[in-house]
Amino acid sequence: MNSAPPDADADGDFFALFALPRSFELDDGELSRRYRALQAAAHPDRFAGKSEPEKQAALAAAGRINEGYRTLKDPLARAAYMLSLAGINALAESGAQMSPAFLTQQMEWRETLEANGNDNDNDSKKLTREVREAEAATAAEAAALLPAEGRGESEKQKLADTLRRWQYIRKMLAAIKESE
Amino acid sequence: MTLLQIQEPAAKQKPPAPRLALGIDLGTTNSLVAFVGEDGKAKIINGDGKDGDGKGVIVPSVVHYARDGAAHIGAAAEEKAREENTRPLRSIKRLMGRAAEEVRADYDLPYAAAREGMAALQTNAGEKTPVEISAEILKLLRARAEKAAAEKAAGAVVTVPAYFDEAQRQATKAAARIAGLPVLRLLSEPTAAALAYGLDQAGEGAHAVYDLGGGTFDISVLRFHRGVFEVLAISGDSALGGDDYDRALANLAAKKLHCKNPDSETRAELALAAKTTKEQLSSANRAELRARIRGEEKTCEITAEEFREASAPLTQKTIDACRRALRDAELKPADIGEVLLVGGATRMPQVREAAADFFGKPPRADLNPEETVALGAAAQADILIGNRRGEEWLLLDVIPLSLGLETMGGLAEKIIPRNSTLPAARTQEFTTHRDGQTRMSIHIVQGERELVSDCRSLARFSLAGIPPLAAGRARIAVAFQVDADGLLSVSAREKSTGASAQITVKPSFGLDEKQISKMLQESFARAGEDAEARKKSEAQTAAETAIAALEKFLAAETQDKKSGEETVLAEDERKKINAAIAELRDAVEKAPDAKTINEKLRALEKAAANFAEKSVAKEMRRALEKNAP
Structure with missing residues (x-):
């Protein structure tokens, strides 16, 4: 079986679930507060002694709250979700083209990481800093193109490319962490 | 003259009588049962030494099917097996939810057979699955608690290791069902421990639970925030526990006693002796190990330092797992507020010191580390069954495997x-x-x-x-x-x-x-219970629960309507639900069997189909409004 892009309506709008505006800028603390308030109201444990339909409804609601929170709290997942609301599932498509410059950058990072091993703390810190900076810059590029709804096709594609680059950078950061 | 209008207060509801809800620690080596007493405190239940139940709080997780096919559990199993000059079934938890070939590869079990791919053991009572064998232990715990409370158990919280996978959890739940215990929740063991320590009272923060039992090790990182417990990460080793420390100590003793290539009998003897020595070394710098080897009484002295060195690789494994859990939780040792020690093996000083070193603070061990998990499970069971009002915690857990x-x-x-x-x-x-x-x-x-x-x-x-x-x-x-x-x-x-x-x-x-229901039937038959009567009583309980939930919801709706707040039911929906409730109530009182009650219950659920979603959605909207800055 193959992955296909999801349609946005299938799982509804997570921003509405948390009664938050559909915006990439988001107050983390406020999101967490609302998440906990919702979960405290809908978690199946609150319904353990109750009727079967209530248990089922609570289970479905709590699952959606968790999924919404997971999606909105992470900026990359949030951006990808906002783009999916505009009809494009950027991160599930494989084989997307990266710019040669970005690919070269990737390879350099990988080489530095492999050369560092465990013994060179300074170089490792420098690499981490560099990749983190690249992530911040990519996040800013994405933010400038959000929300994606109402934008032209070329802008949406540009955003999709940005998000895929962001995902590569995340993998790089994970690899650095793994090597520590 | 103005007439004073007196409003009839909403029909006063008598608070329902508390129901017996058990907390069960179904361990690899030992099992315990606890419940919350009238004083509101969880307590571990002792055996009375009668009806095949042993004395003391601990039931060894051991089962023996005697030659006549009768099941003996715990201390009685050890005794009966000895009498029949054979070995009882131990560490059954390790086989829960596992395939026959996995079990054969991992364990040297001469009596292992397979039942349609699932591990099963050949016993005097025929082939038995780990689920059925575990159910025997649960039945004993249930009987012990019901005897002490002079009441039937309404449900139980059963603890499982945090890393237990889908199949293992399913198997545990099935065992509880066969033992006639409705499962309120499967709770991970370290989480139960955190509840026992009242980390919900300790204020906000991240905490670690270090649980070294007889045969398993678990570390979990929890966070308590605004009334919600979250398990941030878990790690562990399912084949590492106090028994491995016994073996390390036994190997050390074998070397000291110049006992090369000990046979299995000698190894068992040494391991048994090592257990005692290990306990002595928890409070002394040196201890004597005394064992009978090939009929000869032998002794040697072992210092705490030697034991510490011999077991260092084991202790290091637990610390490695702690490091992995912290990494998954994206925390540093300094971020951890409290470190809880759980499991009998955490009495060893080298383990306490290693945990203190790694986390940079003295760990908590003020509760009996063997009882902690069952106590926490009992407290949670009491809340889930609805005995406690007001101070409800909510427990969020994570999935251990993708x-x-x-x-x-x-x-x-x-x-x-x-x-x-x-x-x-x-x-x-x-x-x-x-x-x-x-x-x-x-x-x-x-x-x-x-x-x-x-x-x-x-x-x-x-x-x-x-x-x-x-x-x-x-x-x-x-x-x-x-x-x-x-x-x-x-x-x-x-x-x-x-x-x-x-x-x-x-x-x-x-x-x-089908298999579970067959096992249930067999189990009732053995206990002399009538399966149909049992089914009917279960259907009645389900019907009463549904009626109570709906009436509570309808009463809240009436209240909201009066005070001009949003309601979710239309008048005709309300009428339909009321009619269905009346019919179900009639069935509960008069129906001859479970079938009729269940039909009426389905009809009520249909009439109230949307009420549940609406009721949950209403709760959520309220929560957000209450939380609005």
Whole structure:
């Protein structure tokens, strides 16, 4: 079986679930507060002694709250979700083209990481800093193109490319962490 | 003159009588049961030494089916097996939810057989699955608690290791059902410990629970924030525990006693002696080890330092797992508020010191480390059954292993990643890869590896009725839902035709509904209970629960209507529900069997179909309004 892009309506709008505006800028603390308030109201444990339909409804609601929170709290997942609301599932498509410059950058990072091993703390810190900076810059590029709804096709594609680059950078950061 | 209007207060509801809810620590080596008494405190229940139950709080997790086929449990099992000059069944928990071939590869069990791929053991009472054997232990614990409370148990919270996978959790739940215990919740052991220590009272922060039992090690990192417990990460080793320390000490003693290549009898003797020496070394710098080897009494002295060195690799393994858990939680040791020690093996000073060193603070060990888990489970059971009002905690847990699907090329695609908060729900769309494809087979797997062949296969099912379209055009939504106990159900739906298929995942080597119900029947028959009467009483309980829930909801609606707040039911919906309640109540009182009650219950559930969603949605809206800054 193959992955296909999801349609946005299938799982509804997570921003509405948390009664938050559909915006990439988001107050983390406020999101967490609302998440906990919702979960405290809908978690199946609150319904353990109750009727079967209530248990089922609570289970479905709590699952959606968790999924919404997971999606909105992470900026990359949030951006990808906002783009999916505009009809494009950027991160599930494989084989997307990266710019040669970005690919070269990737390879350099990988080489530095492999050369560092465990013994060179300074170089490792420098690499981490560099990749983190690249992530911040990519996040800013994405933010400038959000929300994606109402934008032209070329802008949406540009955003999709940005998000895929962001995902590569995340993998790089994970690899650095793994090597520590 | 003004007339004073007196409003009739809403019919005063007598608070329902507290119901007996058990907390059960079903351990690899030992099991315990606890419940919350009238004083509101959880207490461990002692055996009275009668009816095959031993004395003391601990029931060894040991079962022996005697030559006459009768089951003996705990201390009685040890005794009976000795009398029959054989070995009882031990460490059954390690076999829960595992396939026969896995068990054969991992354990040297001469008596292992297979029942349709599932591990089973050959006993005097015939072939027994680990689920049935565990149910024997649970039955004893249930009887012990019911005797002490002079009341039937209404439900139980049963603890499981945090890393227990889907199949192992299913197996545990099935064992409880066979023992006649409705499971309120499966709770991970370290989480139960955190509840026992009242970390919910300790204020906000992250905490670690270090649980070294007889045969397993668990570390979990929890966070308590605004009344909610969250398990941030878990790690551990399912084959590391106090028994390994006994073996390390026994090996040390063997060397000192110049006992090369000891036979199995000598090894057992040394391990037994090592247990005593280990306990002495918890409070002394040196201790004597005394063992009978080939009929000869031998002794040697072992210092705490020697034991510490001999067991250092084991202790280091636990610290490595602590490091992994902190990494997954993205925390540093200094971020941890309290470190809790759980499990009898944490009495060893080298373990306490290692934990203190790693976390940089003295760990808490003020509760009896063996009783902690059962106490926490009892407190949670008391809340879930509804005995306690006002101070309710909510417990959020995470899924220990990723769940996913097989995709093209034998790759596993993760749908619900490891450490996702439960309950989890996620839908992913897939498409066909051949023109005109009308069936799709869906293979559900569990694990972290990329290749399906390296993951654990949980279930397969197939979706038919896909319209014949060009490859890549059909859109199949596969929805995963994992409940608060970590149990998975999967459904698949083709979007244009609505063709759907659903499965509650039953591991290929698990028990199916039919087998469980057969075991239940057998179990009732043995206990002299009438299966039909039992079914009827279960149906009555379910009906009463549903009626109570609906009436509570209807009363709240009336209240809201009076005070001009939003209501969710229309007048005719309310009438229909009331009529269905009346019919169900009639059935509960007069119906001769479970079937009629269940039919009326289904009818009520149908009449109130939307009430549950609406009621949950209303709670959520209220929570957000209350929380508005």
